[in-house]
Amino acid sequence: MTASPRANRGPGAARENRLAIVAAATEVFAEQGIDAPLNAVAKRAGVGQGVLYRHFPDRVGLALAAFDTNVAEIEALAADPDRGLDDLFAVLTRQMIDSVAFVDIVTGADRDSRLEAIHDRVRSALAGAVDQARRAGVLRPVVTVDEVMLAVGLIASLVAKVGEAERRATAEAAWSLLDRALRP
Template sequence: MTNAQRVNRGPSAAAENRAALIAAARAVFATAGYDAPLSAVARRAGVGQGSLYRHFPNRMTLALAVFEDNITAMETLAAKPASTLEDLLALLTDQAIASTAFIDMISPSSLEADLARIDARMTIVLASKLDQARQSGVIRPDVGTDELRLAISMIASLLAKTPAPSRRPTATRAWLLLRRALT
């Protein structure tokens, strides 16, 4: 039995390789932590380390790409007229559960320009559904994006310290408590 050689498709595979690297980073960091070897990310994506470093020169740029992907998913959801703040918070919670390895690196003291831009996009997405939630009585009228972001941060920090099998039920209980304060 022979091993099949992977054919180098050159620049035509760049977008596909980038997407595979981001997906692989999300999976590897979620299971092995943020300090997992980048070679594991390249291997899982099915690309060489050279390809990884062409797209992402360091660990932080790779992590930022994962965050960028998460924010894009939130923006896509928020653009749907039928989506609600509850839908956004559910997606954010799912992302936090999957990305607990990244939680410690997103403290305000570690914000870099790119992370600050992603952070601002998240605020805009939350604000886009907040008025609707206030008007429908889902959220108290005096709750703003700062309070929502604080609640999200609290849940993300809690999940980062929670063993993987307990993250979903812990997030559910934490949101139940926080919703009492927000509604």
């Protein structure tokens, strides 16, 4: 869906423009990947490219803002004592199905130091759940948070290679396979 162009309302619209850009980036990156043209983001947000670059001078800054909600959701779930690793896996699976670009950022090897911060936040959120699952006997005692992050990356790589209609089935099949390796 393309937003209709808005009249320039000046600096008073900065907050609204920023929110529109972040929402548009989230959608565009989810649909087209992290390498989507930024002019597509500006167009969907209903702003000019100059406005986009005034708020976000580069792609990484925009990606960080677009996917902060994903990370915050993972962190909030991890902090909930009534939720466990399976709940986190469910959220991560939904996020990778909805937006392969987000998981590419979290698990990607080519890192900007700012993207490393997202990776570290997700890893920290998972660390407590992994420890709790090991203590409860839900995970093998030797499974580490880094191995869980690797599993998430492996599944995300598979999900990224199939069409949108096949993502859920691919993710579920991959988790089923990895589950047998991770669980006692």
